Amino acid sequence: MNVKTPAAAAAFAIVTGLCLFAAPSAAAQAPVNCEVETASLALRGEEPEVFTAINTLRAQAGLAAVTHSDTLARPSEWASIDSAGRGFSPANHVDTLGRDIPTRFAQCGVSASTPRIAEINYYGTNVTPADAMRFWTTSATHRAIILDGNLKKVGVSVIYEGNLRHWTVTFSS
Numbered sequence: 001m002n003v004k005t006p007a008a009a010a011a012f013a014i015v016t017g018l019c020l021f022a023a024p025s026a027a028a029q030a031p032v033n034c035e036v037e038t039a040s041l042a043l044r045g046e047e048p049e050v051f052t053a054i055n056t057l058r059a060q061a062g063l064a065a066v067t068h069s070d071t072l073a074r075p076s077e078w079a080s081i082d083s084a085g086r087g088f089s090p091a092n093h094v095d096t097l098g099r100d101i102p103t104r105f106a107q108c109g110v111s112a113s114t115p116r117i118a119e120i121n122y123y124g125t126n127v128t129p130a131d132a133m134r135f136w137t138t139s140a141t142h143r144a145i146i147l148d149g150n151l152k153k154v155g156v157s158v159i160y161e162g163n164l165r166h167w168t169v170t171f172s173s
Helices: 006-022 047-060 070-086 101-107 129-138 140-146
Strands: 117-125 153-161 164-172
Touching: 047 129, 047 140, 047 153, 047 164, 070 101, 070 117, 070 153, 070 164, 101 117, 117 129, 117 140, 129 140, 129 164
Parallel strands: none
Antiparallel strands: 117 164, 153 164
16 A cells, blocks of 8 residues: 555554454353362362252152262352352353353253253341252252252352352253
8 A cells, every 4th residue: 555644544553453463363262161170069168068959859759869960060160159259149040151051061061962951049037958959849840850850960160259169050961
């Protein structure tokens, strides 16, 4: 390009620079964050109480028990940590990275070919495992997830943030 004035040269440089910065980067990827402490994947603290309560409810309904899965514990733990960081557990289950349940599960290592996945959460001030179970079992939607006979594995997590408790249970077939 033949630029004849200093002002035109400056304008050309600015426009060219803006185009360079506006071009999409080939290396850009969707955010992936599921980093949690490996020790947190095992049931600990109050988590076994919820795990047992879920299996008791399933047994009362004539269903097989679910088994704990470290793979499912990862998105569960991450969702609880994320909820604790924002101060509430979102009803729409979308995390702060904008991920819905299927996206978060896939990015946290749950096979995308898993036919059925689900997640329930609950939070509140000084809530106990019994409070979480009461909430879930009195909600038709949450109860249906717990009693879905196609769901065979779970991850259970609770994160304490001050006096708030953030519970997440993840399920898969």
